[in-house]
Amino acid sequence: MARIQDVAKHAGVSVASVSRVLAGLPGVSDTTRERVMRSVDALGYRPDLAARRLRSRRTDTLGLIVSDIRNPFFMEVSRAVEDVAYANRLRVMLCNADEDPDKESFYLEMMRDENVAGVILSPTLPMLARYKSADYPFPMVLVDRCNSTVEADAVVLDNVDAAMRLTRHLIEAGQRKIAFFYGAGSATGQQRHDGYLAALAGAGLSPIAQALRPTVEEARVVARNFLERQKPLPDAIVASSGLILLGLVEALRDVGLRYPDDIALAGFDDMPWTRLVTPAITVVAQPTYEMGRAAIELLRARIQQPEQVVRRVVLRGELIVRESSSPRK
Amino acid sequence: MARIQDVAKHAGVSVASVSRVLAGLPGVSDTTRERVMRSVDALGYRPDLAARRLRSRRTDTLGLIVSDIRNPFFMEVSRAVEDVAYANRLRVMLCNADEDPDKESFYLEMMRDENVAGVILSPTLPMLARYKSADYPFPMVLVDRCNSTVEADAVVLDNVDAAMRLTRHLIEAGQRKIAFFYGAGSATGQQRHDGYLAALAGAGLSPIAQALRPTVEEARVVARNFLERQKPLPDAIVASSGLILLGLVEALRDVGLRYPDDIALAGFDDMPWTRLVTPAITVVAQPTYEMGRAAIELLRARIQQPEQVVRRVVLRGELIVRESSSPRK
DNA sequence: AAGCGCAACGTAATCGATTACAAGGAACAG
DNA sequence: CTGTTCCTTGTAATCGATTACGTTGCGCTT
Numbered sequence: 001m002a003r004i005q006d007v008a009k010h011a012g013v014s015v016a017s018v019s020r021v022l023a024g025l026p027g028v029s030d031t032t033r034e035r036v037m038r039s040v041d042a043l044g045y046r047p048d049l050a051a052r053r054l055r056s057r058r059t060d061t062l063g064l065i066v067s068d069i070r071n072p073f074f075m076e077v078s079r080a081v082e083d084v085a086y087a088n089r090l091r092v093m094l095c096n097a098d099e100d101p102d103k104e105s106f107y108l109e110m111m112r113d114e115n116v117a118g119v120i121l122s123p124t125l126p127m128l129a130r131y132k133s134a135d136y137p138f139p140m141v142l143v144d145r146c147n148s149t150v151e152a153d154a155v156v157l158d159n160v161d162a163a164m165r166l167t168r169h170l171i172e173a174g175q176r177k178i179a180f181f182y183g184a185g186s187a188t189g190q191q192r193h194d195g196y197l198a199a200l201a202g203a204g205l206s207p208i209a210q211a212l213r214p215t216v217e218e219a220r221v222v223a224r225n226f227l228e229r230q231k232p233l234p235d236a237i238v239a240s241s242g243l244i245l246l247g248l249v250e251a252l253r254d255v256g257l258r259y260p261d262d263i264a265l266a267g268f269d270d271m272p273w274t275r276l277v278t279p280a281i282t283v284v285a286q287p288t289y290e291m292g293r294a295a296i297e298l299l300r301a302r303i304q305q306p307e308q309v310v311r312r313v314v315l316r317g318e319l320i321v322r323e324s325s326s327p328r329k
Numbered sequence: 330m331a332r333i334q335d336v337a338k339h340a341g342v343s344v345a346s347v348s349r350v351l352a353g354l355p356g357v358s359d360t361t362r363e364r365v366m367r368s369v370d371a372l373g374y375r376p377d378l379a380a381r382r383l384r385s386r387r388t389d390t391l392g393l394i395v396s397d398i399r400n401p402f403f404m405e406v407s408r409a410v411e412d413v414a415y416a417n418r419l420r421v422m423l424c425n426a427d428e429d430p431d432k433e434s435f436y437l438e439m440m441r442d443e444n445v446a447g448v449i450l451s452p453t454l455p456m457l458a459r460y461k462s463a464d465y466p467f468p469m470v471l472v473d474r475c476n477s478t479v480e481a482d483a484v485v486l487d488n489v490d491a492a493m494r495l496t497r498h499l500i501e502a503g504q505r506k507i508a509f510f511y512g513a514g515s516a517t518g519q520q521r522h523d524g525y526l527a528a529l530a531g532a533g534l535s536p537i538a539q540a541l542r543p544t545v546e547e548a549r550v551v552a553r554n555f556l557e558r559q560k561p562l563p564d565a566i567v568a569s570s571g572l573i574l575l576g577l578v579e580a581l582r583d584v585g586l587r588y589p590d591d592i593a594l595a596g597f598d599d600m601p602w603t604r605l606v607t608p609a610i611t612v613v614a615q616p617t618y619e620m621g622r623a624a625i626e627l628l629r630a631r632i633q634q635p636e637q638v639v640r641r642v643v644l645r646g647e648l649i650v651r652e653s654s655s656p657r658k
Numbered sequence: 659a660a661g662c663g664c665a666a667c668g669t670a671a672t673c674g675a676t677t678a679c680a681a682g683g684a685a686c687a688g
Numbered sequence: 689c690t691g692t693t694c695c696t697t698g699t700a701a702t703c704g705a706t707t708a709c710g711t712t713g714c715g716c717t718t
Contacts, residue, residue, distance in 0.1 A: 003704060014668045019706060027666060049442050050388075051704035053379035055673050069408055079398055082425050086432065091439065094423040096411050103415065110420065113378050216601065246601055253605070272545065272575055273602030276582070332674060343698045348676060356696065380674035383703050661718085668711080675703090682697080688690090 002043040011039035022047060053115065061091040062299065063111040063119035063138075065104065067145075067186070068214070069096040071243055072271055073288055074122065077143060080292025081120060088300070090117075099185060099214070101126050112137055118299045128187050139302040143295040145187040146312070153302055155294045155313040159188055162284045162317035163195025166266055167238060169282070169319060171203050174327040175236040175264050180207065181223065181248060182240035183214030192240040192268070208234055212244070219247025220254070227255050233263055236325070242269030242283075249277065265324040268317075279323035287315050331372040340368035351376060382444065390420040391628065392440040392448040392467075394433065396474075396515070397543070398425040400572055401600055402617055403451065406472060409621025410449060417629070419446075428514060428543070430455050441466055447628045457516050468631040472624040474516040475641070482631055484623045484642040488517055491613045491646035492524025495595055496567060498611070498648060500532050503656040504564040504593050509536065510552065510577060511569035512543030521569040521597070537563055541573070548576025549583070556584045562592055565654070571598030571612075578606065594653040597646075608652035616644050 008015045013032055020028050021036040028036075039045070053059050064081050066074040078094055085092045093114065097104035101124045111119050118139040123131060123146075131150050133140055139153075146154035170178055180196045183189035193209060200207050208230075212222045219239070227233065239245035245267030252259060259265045260279060267274075270285035294313045302308060337344045342361055349357050350365040368374070382388050393410050395403040407423055414421045422443065426433035430453050440448050447468040452460060452475075460479050462469055468482075475483035499507055509525045512518035522538060529536050537559075541551045548568070556562065568574035574596030581588060588594045589608060596603075599614035623642045631637060 004706095005704080015705080016668060016707075017666085020667090023706085029666060032666080046438075046442055048383070048444075048704050050379050050382035050444065051673090052706075053673095054377070054383050054675080055704080055706040057673075057706095059379075069411070070404055075399055075404065079425065082398070086435075091422070091443075092424075093420070095421075096408065106415075109375075113375055114420075115377075115379065246605075249605055250601070272579075273605060276575075276578055276602060277605050278607055333676095334674080344675080345677075345698060346696085349697095352676085358696065361696080377674050380703090381676075383705080384674080384676040386676095386703075659718100662716085663714105664716105665714090666712085669709090671708080672706085673704105676701105677703105678699105678701080680697100680699080682695105684695085685693085687692080 001048075002045040004045070004047065007036065007039050007043055007045045010043060011035045057115070059091075059115050059117055060089070061093060061114060061116045062296070063093050063095065063107070063114070063116045063121075065095045065097050065107050065111075065119065065121045067097050067099050067104075067122045067124060068243075069094075069098075071214075071241070073144070073242060073269055073286060076288035077122075077292035077295070080289045081296045084293060084296045084300075097124065099124060108136070118303050120295045120299055123187075125185055125187060125190075139299060139306065141295050141299045141302065143291060147187050147191070151310055153298045153311050155291050155298060155315070157188075157286050157291070157317050158314050159191035159317075160195040160198065162268070162319075163192035163238075163240070164199045165195075165317075165319050166268075166282075166284050167196045167199035168202075169321065170236050170238065170264060170266055170325055171199065171205070173264065173325050175325075176205060177208065177232075177234035177236070178205065179226075179230075179234040179237045180209045180240065181219060181226075181237060181244050182209065182211060183244065184211035185213060189214065189240045196238060214241055214243055216243050216247040216250070219244040220250045221247075223248045223251035224254050227251060227257060233257075236260075236264035236266065239265075239267035242267065242271050242274075245269070245274070245281065245283070246271075249281070260324050260326045264326065270318075270320060275322065279326075282322045282325035283320050284317040285320055286317055291315060330377075331374040333374070333376065336365065336368045336372055336374045339372060340364045386444070388420075388444050388446055389418070390422060390443060390445045391625070392422050392424065392436070392443070392445045392450075394424045394426050394436050394440075394448065394450045396426050396428050396433075396451045396453060397572075398423075398427075400543075400570070402473070402571060402598055402615060405617035406451075406621035406624070409618045410625045413622060413625045413629075426453070428453060437465070447632050449624045449628055452516075454514055454516060454519075468628060468635065470624050470628040470631065472620060476516050476520070480639055482627045482640050484620050484627060484644070486517075486615050486620070486646050487643050488520035489524040489527065491597070491648075492521035492567075492569070493528045494524075494646075494648050495597075495611075495613050496525045496528035497531075498650065499565050499567065499593060499595060499654055500528065500534070502593065502654050504654075505534060506537065506561075506563040506565070507534065508555075508559075508563040508566045509538045509569065510548060510555075510566060510573050511538065511540060512573065513540035514542060518543065518569045525567060543570055543572055545572050545576040545579070548573040549579045550576075552577045552580035553583050556580060556586060562586075565589075565593035565595065568594075568596035571596065571600050571603075574598070574603070574610065574612070575600075578610070588653050589655045593655065599647075599649060604651065608655075611651045611654035612649050613646040614649055615646055620644060 095107040122144040142154040182193045266282040274281040424436040451473045471483040595611040603610040
């Protein structure tokens with residue numbers, strides 16, 4: 001493996017010059033630059049990242065800690081982050097905290113150890129509750145999950161508004177008893193719950209909320225129990241995420257209920273299957289790719305300008321009405 | 330930031346002793362070990378990874394380069410890799426090559442620069458064609474995509490067999506003209522194509538194969554054209570991957586055809602939506618999580634024993650028959 | 659011609675760990 | 689009592705880059 005010394009010798013210059021050329025610094029003559037570049041690819045030289053990082057104290061690496069990698073929402077977000085990072089020759093360490101605060105902490109410590117330039121995080125609720133950006137030695141941008149009390153760069157959906165519009169739509173479709181299945185373990189779930197409550201309150205209706213862990217399996221089991229026990233059935237159920245919605249549809253299948261005839265349905269995340277199933281499902285679509293893109297752009301800006309004012313990008317969900325929320329016949 | 334020197338001073342020992350304690354090496358007295366540990370957490374010391382890596386020439390980091398992160402198959406594989414890595418305190422760099430050989434090469438170079446301990450890769454076809462493990466300075470395990478001529482640790486499905494069984498099932502269900510939509514840009518797609526051809530040949534039927542890029546959008550467009558042009562329609566279509574299958578179902582929807590009545594359907598990957606849509610879709614399920622687990626276990630073994638014989642794990646797909654492949658009425 | 663400024667370049671210190679090697683000391687055998 | 693062995697510990701070299709600082713030489717001003 002060629003070292004910088006070998007390149008210097010081969011080019012007949014000092015290691016400092018080689019380093020300067022590679023870093024693109026000024027103060028190098030064109031002829032030297034030329035000679036160095038020639039030697040670099042004559043020897044196939046590649047700088048040793050460990051040495052560079054040790055000395056320079058920089059890494060050009062970003063961390064991305066998502067709370068559930070199986071969730072297509074985070075998939076899309078990751079892809080966007082990846083795309084922008086690739087275009088800017090940045091490395092990304094993608095980690096899956098799995099909604100587990102311990103894993104989340106572990107990965108944040110790992111980011112510290114790795115001395116990353118910055119981190120994009122979708123925090124668990126306990127993490128968000130105690131979050132202070134000063135606790136971390138790197139800039140951090142929150143994505144998908146944040147609340148108004150936290151001082152942090154963040155990219156989120158306007159969850160309250162989105163849930164409110166979705167719920168109102170059901171009310172306007174004539175539904176009265178509307179249940180809400182949500183992941184209580186995330187800020188997002190809670191805010192959507194708030195929006196749901198607000199919409200119901202506005203119409204003088206009373207809520208039936210069901211908190212659960214936000215996985216397909218959990219939603220399926222909880223929903224099955226709910227549907228078997230809850231008599232009379234509500235008119236409609238709203239799911240606070242795509243995974244919960246999926247479990248819900250599976251549960252309906254399990255207990256032999258049909259939507260929207262037996263019970264209307266709506267949820268979040270415009271996953272492909274929501275328009276393939278029959279009847280197709282009414283959802284709020286999130287601008288997932290855009291959220292990821294915004295997150296990494298915010299992070300890059302913060303890295304450039306550490307003292308910049310806190311910025312928050314709030315995006316609007318798009319209500320897509322399909323058959324699952326139709327008025328009962 | 331405390332350095333190892335500070336710890337040594339605080340504990341009244343040499344840096345060598347601290348290093349030895351932290352590395353868990355023998356040759357340290359219990360009392361010294363005790364004192365060091367106490368100082369370590371009194372000072373909140375964390376070793377500098379860059380320095381450690383520079384000196385030791387090791388990283389405890391694995392690379393995982395998947396060809397399409399939006400594909401739920403690779404999702405599941407990644408999750409399995411992640412889980413095992415987390416349990417063993419290994420870092421994982423997850424990269425998305427996006428079926429693009431340039432991106433793939435870029436990431437492989439990056440892995441070299443990062444001096445990773447090993448890499449798990451689902452190679453593109455050009456990569457697989459020229460693959461020689463000696464070309465890389467780290468151990469590598471292939472996942473999902475491999476062929477019999479390549480000398481490499483690998484974890485794959487028995488693609489030929491799976492496609493054959495799937496096609497045979499359609500034949501037995503009375504279908505005669507069976508089309509095959511496949512991603513010709515991967516070894517997996519090709520092998521499934523081979524299996525399809527073999528099954529048809531066995532029944533004396535002639536093939537109608539359609540190669541395409543393995544994305545939902547592409548499959549949808551190609552299938553739409555195919556369905557509008559191809560007259561008379563085939564009796565059935567088989568998709569070589571979950572994403573293609575999805576595009577296919579969307580295309581049927583687009584042109585107003587019904588399955589299995591107008592045309593039967595089957596494919597790969599048991600994604601949740603395949604059993605939610607009506608009629609539900611016949612598929613070959615892959616043991617995705619198991620494939621990821623096997624891949625990282627193979628890699629860890631190879632890292633431990635670099636000269637071990639080449640190992641290949643071939644897993645069997647499970648045929649799940651649903652309504653989409655039913656005999657025509 | 660002396661002095662000054664500036665660009666180009668080189669020398670050597672430095673980042674913070676690991677680890678080869680040497681040395682000190684205790685235990686034990688002869 | 690001396691020599692050998694083994695266990696523990698410390699000193700200092702080392703990994704391969706970046707970068708502070710000093711030097712050189714050229715051009716220009718006065």
